[in-house]
Amino acid sequence: MNPVYEKYIKKESLPTLFCPGCGSGIIQMAAIRAIDQMGIKDEVACVSGIGCSSWIPCYLDLDVIHSLHGRSLAFAQGLKLARPDKKILVFTGDGDCLAIGGNHLIHSAARNIDLTVVMVNNRIYGMTGGQKSPASLKGMKTKTSPAGSLDEPVDGCKLAEAMGATYVARWTTAHPIQLEKAITEGMNHHGFAFIEVLSQCPVQGSSAFGDKTPAGMLKNMKEYTWIKKKGEAPPPDKTVIGLLVHRTDRLEYTDQHVLMPGGTSSDKPIEPAKEKRGMPND
Amino acid sequence: MTEIILDSKCCKGCDICIAICPRQIFIKSKKRNAQGTPIPDVVHKDQCTECRLCEKMCPDGAISVERGTK
Numbered sequence: 612m613n614p615v616y617e618k619y620i621k622k623e624s625l626p627t628l629f630c631p632g633c634g635s636g637i638i639q640m641a642a643i644r645a646i647d648q649m650g651i652k653d654e655v656a657c658v659s660g661i662g663c664s665s666w667i668p669c670y671l672d673l674d675v676i677h678s679l680h681g682r683s684l685a686f687a688q689g690l691k692l693a694r695p696d697k698k699i700l701v702f703t704g705d706g707d708c709l710a711i712g713g714n715h716l717i718h719s720a721a722r723n724i725d726l727t728v729v730m731v732n733n734r735i736y737g738m739t740g741g742q743k744s745p746a747s748l749k750g751m752k753t754k755t756s757p758a759g760s761l762d763e764p765v766d767g768c769k770l771a772e773a774m775g776a777t778y779v780a781r782w783t784t785a786h787p788i789q790l791e792k793a794i795t796e797g798m799n800h801h802g803f804a805f806i807e808v809l810s811q812c813p814v815q816g817s818s819a820f821g822d823k824t825p826a827g828m829l830k831n832m833k834e835y836t837w838i839k840k841k842g843e844a845p846p847p848d849k850t851v852i853g854l855l856v857h858r859t860d861r862l863e864y865t866d867q868h869v870l871m872p873g874g875t876s877s878d879k880p881i882e883p884a885k886e887k888r889g890m891p892n893d
Numbered sequence: 894m895t896e897i898i899l900d901s902k903c904c905k906g907c908d909i910c911i912a913i914c915p916r917q918i919f920i921k922s923k924k925r926n927a928q929g930t931p932i933p934d935v936v937h938k939d940q941c942t943e944c945r946l947c948e949k950m951c952p953d954g955a956i957s958v959e960r961g962t963k
Contacts, residue, residue, distance in 0.1 A: 612900045612902075612903055612955065612957070613948055613951070613954040613955070613956060613957040614898075614952055615954075616954030616955060617954070625903070626903070626953070627953065629953075630905075631903075631905035631906055631907040631930075631952075632907030632908070632909060633907075633952055634952070635952070636951070636952020636953055636954075637949070637950055637951075637952050639952075640948075640949060640951070640952070641949070641952060644949070662915060709903065757900070785945075787949040787950055788949065791949075813907070824908065825907050825908070825909050826907075826908055826909050826911070826912030826913070827912075829909065829912070829950075830912070830914070880912065
């Protein structure tokens with residue numbers, strides 16, 4: 612067993628429930644390496660919802676809440692307000708974060724509360740048998756859309772960006788080094804960090820990435836994506852990956868809360884924000 | 894020489910390491926672990942450049958690359 616993996620994993624609960632070739636294992640490894648490199652094992656607390664991806668922190672030897680379906684961000688915000696000294700890492704899936712937990716994502720991004728959200732997007736409901744999820748691509752054939760999906764996919768990164776998240780990045784499981792770096796940056800960032808990870812589901816999601824083997828899906832994932840470069844327009848048929856937003860102009864939520872230690876004292880009323888309202892691209 | 898250790902207990906036989914290694918150090922084999930999963934074979938360890946991509950891409954943390962003493 613890998614020595615870094617061995618240091619952070621609960622060995623009594625192995626093997627993990629992930630299917631062979633599941634992208635969640637790669638994301639788990641990236642998160643472990645990021646935590647190990649920062650040396651903050653005792654300061655991290657993980658929160659997750661329901662879904663395959665939400666099992667990622669359950670195997671880690673850290674403080675973990677495995678919460679209700681879609682409510683991972685609600686639990687995480689409560690935990691952050693109760694323990695502002697902890698660095699909170701939220702693992703959630705596309706169905707968990709965009710469908711049932713969509714409102715929690717919108718409001719936590721608008722609050723700019725100091726959380727690091729890793730949204731594992733396999734474009735399908737993998738755990739329940741491969742139903743269509745909000746992130747399923749148009750025309751994608753799933754168990755509940757056998758003739759091809761009619762809906763436009765929900766873009767979690769654009770949603771978070773529009774609501775004022777201050778760190779937004781998107782990577783895939785085929786880019787483990789960049790993903791590890793993004794998780795490190797997200798945890799160091801003081802504010803709401805949203806990292807979307809495109810991940811393969813070799814059992815249910817073969818229509819999302821055009822192959823049936825995990826290795827073929829990883830290869831296709833590199834082909835279907837385009838790393839964001841400054842001054843270049845993205846190709847229309849590709850998903851843009853990379854660091855999408857990094858702002859430092861917004862106040863963090865717990866810093867301005869009157870009841871927080873170190874927050875605004877009750878003698879001094881909360882000043883209205885001077886930031887420009889509206890879309891960040893204005 | 895670099896030592897590449899593949900933990901057969903952890904391996905689930907997804908073959909990502911076979912596809913991802915730039916030097917083709919992992920190859921398909923007929924070996925099976927205790928659960929009956931076909932596991933890859935490690936060959937040509939002397940060609941390893943220690944990029945550690947296999948360590949990072951293994952979903953089950955089964956591979957560890959250790960720098961040997963020359």
